[in-house]
Amino acid sequence: MDQPDDQQVICAVMNGNVNAYSILVQQYQKPIFNLMYRVTGSYEDAKDLAQETFIKAYEKLDHFRTGARFFPWLYTIGYNHARNFVQRGKSFQQSSDEDFENNSGLDYPSQHEERVLAQIDFLRIYQALDQLPVDYREAVILHYHEGLSMEDIATALQLSVSGAKMRVHRGIKKLREIILGDDHETERSALADR
Amino acid sequence: MKQKDPPWPTVDSKTAGSEDKTPKQKRRREPSLCNQMEQLTDKDFQIAHWVQKMPDLEPPSNLLTSVMQSIQPKKLSWMQRVALWAKSPKSFTFTPLRLAPVAVALIGILFVSGYWIYRQKDLRFYPTQSESQIPIVFNLSIPDAQAVAVVGTFNGWKPRGYEMQFNPDKKIWSLTVRLPEGRYEYAFLVDGQRVLPDPEASLYQDDGFGNENSVMILRTKDEKTT
Numbered sequence: 001m002d003q004p005d006d007q008q009v010i011c012a013v014m015n016g017n018v019n020a021y022s023i024l025v026q027q028y029q030k031p032i033f034n035l036m037y038r039v040t041g042s043y044e045d046a047k048d049l050a051q052e053t054f055i056k057a058y059e060k061l062d063h064f065r066t067g068a069r070f071f072p073w074l075y076t077i078g079y080n081h082a083r084n085f086v087q088r089g090k091s092f093q094q095s096s097d098e099d100f101e102n103n104s105g106l107d108y109p110s111q112h113e114e115r116v117l118a119q120i121d122f123l124r125i126y127q128a129l130d131q132l133p134v135d136y137r138e139a140v141i142l143h144y145h146e147g148l149s150m151e152d153i154a155t156a157l158q159l160s161v162s163g164a165k166m167r168v169h170r171g172i173k174k175l176r177e178i179i180l181g182d183d184h185e186t187e188r189s190a191l192a193d194r
Numbered sequence: 195m196k197q198k199d200p201p202w203p204t205v206d207s208k209t210a211g212s213e214d215k216t217p218k219q220k221r222r223r224e225p226s227l228c229n230q231m232e233q234l235t236d237k238d239f240q241i242a243h244w245v246q247k248m249p250d251l252e253p254p255s256n257l258l259t260s261v262m263q264s265i266q267p268k269k270l271s272w273m274q275r276v277a278l279w280a281k282s283p284k285s286f287t288f289t290p291l292r293l294a295p296v297a298v299a300l301i302g303i304l305f306v307s308g309y310w311i312y313r314q315k316d317l318r319f320y321p322t323q324s325e326s327q328i329p330i331v332f333n334l335s336i337p338d339a340q341a342v343a344v345v346g347t348f349n350g351w352k353p354r355g356y357e358m359q360f361n362p363d364k365k366i367w368s369l370t371v372r373l374p375e376g377r378y379e380y381a382f383l384v385d386g387q388r389v390l391p392d393p394e395a396s397l398y399q400d401d402g403f404g405n406e407n408s409v410m411i412l413r414t415k416d417e418k419t420t
Contacts, residue, residue, distance in 0.1 A: 007282070007283060008282075008283075011278065011282045013268065014268060014270065014278050015270075015275070015278070016268055016269070016270070017267075018262075018265060018266065018267040018268070019262070021261075021262070021265065022258060022261075022262050025257070025258050025261050025262070026258055029253045029257050029258060030250050030251075030252070030253055031250070032253075033251065033253035033254070033257065034251055034253075037251055043254075047253070047254045047257060050253065050257060051257060051260050051261050051264070054261040055261060055264050055265060058261075058265045061268070062268075062274075066281045066282070122244065122247075122248045122249065125241070125244045125245060125248050126248065129245075140242075140245060141245065144242045144245040144246045145245050145246055145248065169234070172234065172238050172241060172242055172245075173234075173238065175241050175245075176237055176238050176241050180237070
């Protein structure tokens with residue numbers, strides 16, 4: 001996930017070049033924003049939390065261990081920040097299909113029929129991910145979607161490596177159970193309609 | 195940012211703990227993984243593939259701007275800057291032309307420091323031969339001794355470099371050293387064990403251990419006053 005020059009960018013920031021930080025923000029704003037959206041289900045809250053995460057990371061940059069990978073460290077800050085937000089009693093909103101409708105700004109590409117079909121699959125995945133406990137969901141997304149190693153997931157979620165492996169493995173199993181459960185429900189309703 | 199195209203089996207190999215390197219570790223860990231983790235099925239792989247390929251939401255276009263407007267340049271102390279500089283990765287390129295001045299400087303430093311150490315050693319252990327110093331001749335008649343040296347306040351009571359030479363004709367041990375003017379206590383170390391005061395000295399001083407040291411006072415025009 002890290003580009004080879006993350007360390008150099010951090011050095012430049014630490015030496016007073018504040019503009020260099022924009023490189024890191026640009027590079028990681030998408031996964032951090034998506035993390036916040038998954039946790040809050042609100043576009044506005046996700047934007048605010050992502051912004052606060054980057055500001056917090058900037059303020060804590062003195063404590064960043066040289067040689068470590070930046071993204072897992074940033075993700076830990078964002079993850080804890082999001083959890084604190086939820087614990088403070090902010091209501092959690094499930095992301096709805098309407099969020100992803102065409103021209104909403106959150107829509108998926110849908111010019112072709114295949115894409116529409118794929119979109120249905122992705123929507124189902126999104127809905128299933130929403131039902132997954134947050135710890136499992138983030139482990140699954142970090143591994144399969146963000147491509148992080150088990151070591152990096154362990155760092156980001158403050159787990160042992162074996163704990164991270166277990167989360168990913170069980171997460172995908174739970175996800176399957178949710179999706180298959182949905183499938184069975186759909187089939188049952190279709191049969192009932194007939 | 196993301197893995198380009200990890201096929202499902204590759205994805206599975208990550209979760210299955212393929213980091214185990216040695217056969218010993220594998221023997222130890224495989225049973226526990228097998229017990230704790232049910233094997234992933236084709237459906238699991240398909241779901242993993244969907245998770246991998248699902249599109250991300252685009253962050254708000256003004257997120258970057260709002261972050262950058264909220265932060266101020268960091269002000270570090272010079273200590274932090276030095277520490278940061280020392281810890282930051284650096285690349286050095288060496289060419290013979292660039293290396294030559296450094297090599298010359300290093301050789302020069304080594305030569306100067308080596309010479310300085312040699313001189314210090316010389317000053318510490320051997321009599322100095324400066325012309326401004328007064329030549330002193332020590333004599334001791336003790337023909338049956340195997341080795342005699344002069345020790346005193348001028349050489350830190352260390353005999354090295356102050357060994358006396360035996361003159362078989364006169365049957366005396368003698369040594370000439372040059373010392374700056376001043377007051378000195380001294381004695382003869384015979385065969386490395388016995389300490390004898392100079393029988394020709396005119397002044398003696400108790401050494402605090404039940405023995406006496408000889409005393410000499412040197413002035414510029416005198417050769418030796420004992």
